[in-house]
Amino acid sequence: MRYINDDLIEKTILITGGAGFIGSNLAFYFQENHPDANVVILDMFRSGETFSNGNLKSFGHFKNLIGFSGEIISGDINDRELLSRLESDYKFDYIFHEAAISDTTVLEQDLMIKTNINAYKDLLDLAVAHDANMIYASSAATYGNAESPQRVGREAPNNVYGFSKLSMDHLSREYMKKKSISIVGLRYFNAYGAGEYFKNSTASMVLQFGHQLLAGKNPRLFEDSDKILRDFIYIGDIIQANIKAMQPKESGIYNVGTGKARSFQDIVDILQKELDTELTCEYIPNPFIGSYQFHTEADITTTREALGYEPSFEMEDGIKAYVGEIKRIYATEVKQ
Numbered sequence: 405m406r407y408i409n410d411d412l413i414e415k416t417i418l419i420t421g422g423a424g425f426i427g428s429n430l431a432f433y434f435q436e437n438h439p440d441a442n443v444v445i446l447d448m449f450r451s452g453e454t455f456s457n458g459n460l461k462s463f464g465h466f467k468n469l470i471g472f473s474g475e476i477i478s479g480d481i482n483d484r485e486l487l488s489r490l491e492s493d494y495k496f497d498y499i500f501h502e503a504a505i506s507d508t509t510v511l512e513q514d515l516m517i518k519t520n521i522n523a524y525k526d527l528l529d530l531a532v533a534h535d536a537n538m539i540y541a542s543s544a545a546t547y548g549n550a551e552s553p554q555r556v557g558r559e560a561p562n563n564v565y566g567f568s569k570l571s572m573d574h575l576s577r578e579y580m581k582k583k584s585i586s587i588v589g590l591r592y593f594n595a596y597g598a599g600e601y602f603k604n605s606t607a608s609m610v611l612q613f614g615h616q617l618l619a620g621k622n623p624r625l626f627e628d629s630d631k632i633l634r635d636f637i638y639i640g641d642i643i644q645a646n647i648k649a650m651q652p653k654e655s656g657i658y659n660v661g662t663g664k665a666r667s668f669q670d671i672v673d674i675l676q677k678e679l680d681t682e683l684t685c686e687y688i689p690n691p692f693i694g695s696y697q698f699h700t701e702a703d704i705t706t707t708r709e710a711l712g713y714e715p716s717f718e719m720e721d722g723i724k725a726y727v728g729e730i731k732r733i734y735a736t737e738v739k740q
C-alpha cells in the first residue's frame with residue numbers, strides 16, 4: 405500500500421540502520437511501492453562484539469535484507485570519513501535515520517551519546533549539505549515514567565538511551581530553527597513485527613511470547629501483567645508514519661503509537677487464540693521496578709494533524725498479520 409503519490413523517480417534515499425528491524429522494513433516498502441527510487445542502506449551489521457550487558461553491539465543482520473536489491477554499505481555512523489564520502493559521492497533526497505544503539509538496557513553512556521547524538525549531528529549536516537529531508541527515529545523512552553497519555557514537551561527519561569533520544573530531539577529543534585530542510589522526529593512506542601527476530605532478547609514481547617507458546621512452554625509474565633500497559637504498535641503503522649513524514653505539514657517531533665494502551669496479558673491472550681494454544685500463564689516478580697514503564701499511551705493528536713497519520717492496526721490486527729511470520733521464524737531459526 406502506497407502512502408504518498410510521488411513515484412520518487414530518480415530520488416535517492418539513505419536508510420541508516422537498514423539491516424535492522426525498522427530500517428529493513430522501510431527498504432522493502434520502497435522496493436515494492438516505489439521501485440524507481442534508489443535506496444542505499446548503511447548499517448554496521450553484527451560482529452561478535454558485545455556491550456557489558458552481554459547483548460550484541462549491533463543487531464543488523466543480512467537475513468533481514470534477503471530479496472533487497474538496492475545498494476548496501478557496511479559502516480559505522482561514527483566514522484566521519486565515511487560520512488564525508490557519502491556527502492561527496494551521493495546526492496540524497498531523503499535520509500531515514502534508524503541506526504542507533506537501540507538496546508534500552510545498554511549502560512555505556514560514552515558510546516550511547518556518541519552514536520545516538522553526535523553521529524546524528526553529522527548526519528543532520530549531511531542532510532543540510534544535500535538539502536535532503538531528515539526523518540529520524542526518536543523514542544517513547546524519552547518519556548520514561550511521565551504521566552499517560554505521553555505528550556511531546558513532557559519528557560522524563562529514566563535511562564541513558566531515553567536521554568540520548570531526547571537530546572536528538574533538542575538538537576533537531578535547533579536545526580529546525582536555523583536550517584531550511586524538513587526534519588521529522590518520530591517517537592516510536594513499542595514496535596513489533598517481521599524483522600525483529602535478530603534483535604535477540606530486545607525483540608518485542610509479542611515475538612518472545614509467540615515463541616514460548618510455539619515451544620509448548622507456559623508463558624512467563626511479570627506479576628500484575630494485566631496492569632502493565634503499553635502502546636504497542638505494529639510495523640505497518642511505523643512504516644506509514646515514516647512515509648507520511650516525507651511530506652509533513654511542518655517539521656517537528658511526533659509520537660508514533662496507536663493511542664491505546666494494552667496489557668502484556670492481552671498479548672498472551674491474543675497469541676493463544678491465534679496459535680490455538682491454552683497454556684497456563686506463570687507469573688514472576690518484576691526485577692525492573694524503578695526503571696520500567698508501567699503505562700504508556702501515545703497522544704497522537706499532532707501526528708494526525710501534521711502527518712495525516714492514522715493508525716490502522718489494533719493489537720488484534722497486528723498480531724493476526726504477524727503470526728505467520730512468528731511461526732516461520734520459529735521453524736527456520738529457533739527450532740534449528
Ligand SMILES: NC(=O)c1ccc[n+]([C@@H]2O[C@H](COP(=O)([O-])OP(=O)(O)OC[C@H]3O[C@@H](n4cnc5c(N)ncnc54)[C@H](O)[C@@H]3O)[C@@H](O)[C@H]2O)c1
Pocket residue numbers: 420421422423424425426427446447448449450461462463464465479480481482501502503504505506507519541542543544545591592593594595596603
Ligand atoms: N523497535 C522499537 O520498538 C523502537 C522504539 C523506539 C525507538 N526505536 C528506534 O528506532 C530505530 C530502529 O530500531 P530497530 O528496532 O529497528 O532496532 P535495530 O537494532 O534492529 O536497528 C538498528 C540498526 O542500526 C544498526 N547500527 C547500530 N549502531 C550502528 C552504527 N554505529 N553505525 C551504523 N549502524 C548501526 C544496527 O546494526 C541495526 O541494524 C532505532 O533508532 C531505535 O532506537 C525503536
